[in-house]
Amino acid sequence: MELTLPGLDPTSDRPVFKQIADHLREAIERKDLAPGAKVPSEATLMTHYGVARMTVRSALQLLQGEGLTVAEHGRGVFVRSRPPVRRLASDRFARRHRDRGKAAFIAETEEAGGKPSVDSIQISEADASSDVAKRLGLTTRDKVLVRSRRYLINGHPVETAVSYLPAAIAGGTRIAEPDTGPGGIYARLEEMGYRLDHFDEEIKARMPLREEVKALRLAPGTPVFHLVRTAFAEDGMAVEVCDTVMSSDAYVLSYQLPAR
Amino acid sequence: MELTLPGLDPTSDRPVFKQIADHLREAIERKDLAPGAKVPSEATLMTHYGVARMTVRSALQLLQGEGLTVAEHGRGVFVRSRPPVRRLASDRFARRHRDRGKAAFIAETEEAGGKPSVDSIQISEADASSDVAKRLGLTTRDKVLVRSRRYLINGHPVETAVSYLPAAIAGGTRIAEPDTGPGGIYARLEEMGYRLDHFDEEIKARMPLREEVKALRLAPGTPVFHLVRTAFAEDGMAVEVCDTVMSSDAYVLSYQLPAR
DNA sequence: ATCCCAGACTCGTCTAGAGGAGTCAAGTGC
DNA sequence: GCACTTGACTCCTCTAGACGAGTCTGGGAT
Numbered sequence: 001m002e003l004t005l006p007g008l009d010p011t012s013d014r015p016v017f018k019q020i021a022d023h024l025r026e027a028i029e030r031k032d033l034a035p036g037a038k039v040p041s042e043a044t045l046m047t048h049y050g051v052a053r054m055t056v057r058s059a060l061q062l063l064q065g066e067g068l069t070v071a072e073h074g075r076g077v078f079v080r081s082r083p084p085v086r087r088l089a090s091d092r093f094a095r096r097h098r099d100r101g102k103a104a105f106i107a108e109t110e111e112a113g114g115k116p117s118v119d120s121i122q123i124s125e126a127d128a129s130s131d132v133a134k135r136l137g138l139t140t141r142d143k144v145l146v147r148s149r150r151y152l153i154n155g156h157p158v159e160t161a162v163s164y165l166p167a168a169i170a171g172g173t174r175i176a177e178p179d180t181g182p183g184g185i186y187a188r189l190e191e192m193g194y195r196l197d198h199f200d201e202e203i204k205a206r207m208p209l210r211e212e213v214k215a216l217r218l219a220p221g222t223p224v225f226h227l228v229r230t231a232f233a234e235d236g237m238a239v240e241v242c243d244t245v246m247s248s249d250a251y252v253l254s255y256q257l258p259a260r
Numbered sequence: 261m262e263l264t265l266p267g268l269d270p271t272s273d274r275p276v277f278k279q280i281a282d283h284l285r286e287a288i289e290r291k292d293l294a295p296g297a298k299v300p301s302e303a304t305l306m307t308h309y310g311v312a313r314m315t316v317r318s319a320l321q322l323l324q325g326e327g328l329t330v331a332e333h334g335r336g337v338f339v340r341s342r343p344p345v346r347r348l349a350s351d352r353f354a355r356r357h358r359d360r361g362k363a364a365f366i367a368e369t370e371e372a373g374g375k376p377s378v379d380s381i382q383i384s385e386a387d388a389s390s391d392v393a394k395r396l397g398l399t400t401r402d403k404v405l406v407r408s409r410r411y412l413i414n415g416h417p418v419e420t421a422v423s424y425l426p427a428a429i430a431g432g433t434r435i436a437e438p439d440t441g442p443g444g445i446y447a448r449l450e451e452m453g454y455r456l457d458h459f460d461e462e463i464k465a466r467m468p469l470r471e472e473v474k475a476l477r478l479a480p481g482t483p484v485f486h487l488v489r490t491a492f493a494e495d496g497m498a499v500e501v502c503d504t505v506m507s508s509d510a511y512v513l514s515y516q517l518p519a520r
Numbered sequence: 521a522t523c524c525c526a527g528a529c530t531c532g533t534c535t536a537g538a539g540g541a542g543t544c545a546a547g548t549g550c
Numbered sequence: 551g552c553a554c555t556t557g558a559c560t561c562c563t564c565t566a567g568a569c570g571a572g573t574c575t576g577g578g579a580t
Binding site for chain 1: 559560561562
């Protein structure tokens with residue numbers, strides 16, 4: 001497969017680096033540059049277009065910012081190949097799944113043929129932040145149990161999560177242990193008599209913070225989903241808030257809405 | 261408010277432009293640079309840090325890519341102030357809302373005190389793409405009615421949407437008119453006997469394509485939600501697929517999941 | 521008082537270099 | 551045969567300029 005790029009249009013008032021980016025972007029969209037393929041090197045593009053190094057780099061930077069390419073130091077620039085995505089169905093926390101004795105993440109990942117793992121588990125107790133307090137119906141003077149962890153598939157991190165539970169409920173229970181046991185937090189809550197009724201999920205999309213780029217090993221130009229889930233017991237009380245950040249190219253979220 | 265930036269750390273092996281970006285990012289996070297505030301000019305930063313123009317620009321570019329700042333040609337670089345967001349509740353298509361005679365978007369926006377409008381309405385008939393055909397249970401030889409439009413709040417575009425309906429159902433009806441009448445597409449479908457049962461929504465987050473940046477007037481570093489909704493009638497038939505792209509900083513999506 | 525324009529200041533694009541560091545493969549020496 | 555060195559190739563960081571174009575303000579002409 002020979003890649004041929006058009007020349008520059010000197011009559012256009014579109015900046016040169018954008019024109020170059022356009023050519024490459026089109027080649028990627030046409031699959032002339034397939035996912036994983038190597039983009040022509042900076043030197044090649046310089047001579048092809050007869051422009052300075054920085055001009056070519058600006059073009060490549062643009063594509064990287066759009067999430068279309070990744071640069072690998074010493075190797076080249078490559079068309080990004082999207083990892084297989086995980087679909088999160090809206091029944092993922094249904095009791096029938098939980099009853100099988102596995103936490104939602106573990107069960108789903110194995111079903112999809114991946115190797116799930118969890119690391120960086122940290123547990124502490126702290127004052128509720130004002131946002132968490134509001135969601136849990138507490139005050140900022142109330143203590144909450146904070147469980148943070150990172151989820152990985154086949155060794156690659158895809159999601160970080162921090163759960164907040166009223167310390168009055170979860171303190172001293174197995175929920176405060178690193179291993180929460182079969183079925184995870186939600187199974188423990190139900191055993192303790194907090195029968196779960198429903199979850200509220202709030203979803204934002206944004207560019208990641210620096211820590212998130214590191215924790216999720218995100219390529220430049222990858223946005224994240226920021227999802228805050230609140231679990232409600234049957235008596236209407238909020239029993240958990242889970243704040244998760246997910247790599248957007250590892251997930252498709254899926255929900256069912258009633259029409260009536 | 262006087263902004264004071266630290267000097268460079270010559271012992272650090274972190275590149276200079278990243279150090280400069282760090283300083284500015286921290287100032288923004290600390291609110292020393294409040295939303296809407298002007299970031300020191302390139303010239304100022306050059307002399308403060310004693311570096312070349314391109315180095316300063318790289319730092320600013322980084323922040324822009326993170327969605328933290330916007331540059332305005334001739335005026336300066338400013339800390340981005342987020343527009344008020346619209347919350348999309350999971351009952352937004354419930355019949356009780358539709359019965360009030362307004363389409364979901366119009367009703368919701370007015371309720372929030374904004375001025376909704378719709379433009380760029382285009383209607384055509386075409387062969388179903390393979391994706392749309394699959395979702396609607398058709399073949400690629402079947403015709404679909406294609407309705408595309410753009411939604412604006414207070415004159416600012418926030419969302420583009422393209423609906424696909426089987427031409428066999430919607431062709432020649434009011435759904436094929438620019439003005440679909442009170443309650444919108446879904447009200448017409450119900451009048452025609454397709455009582456709606458539920459919707460499936462699939463959500464991705466990604467960086468926008470070039471056209472999307474233009475259509476939604478997106479600032480650099482703003483990801484989009486890409487949402488595909490399929491409407492199902494009570495007999496289980498898919499009657500509409502709606503493909504929408506939304507500016508991520510205009511929306512928070514909100515869903516309710518059952519726990520049982 | 522008003523209008524217009526020049527100049528200062530801003531960011532945008534581009535050039536033409538430099539040295540650094542990671543990757544890979546071919547060739548060298550053992 | 552194996553380990554190591556070397557060099558070519560890659561992207562990364564940074565310098566020091568040039569010109570262009572949008573914005574704003576103050577001063578001069580009307």
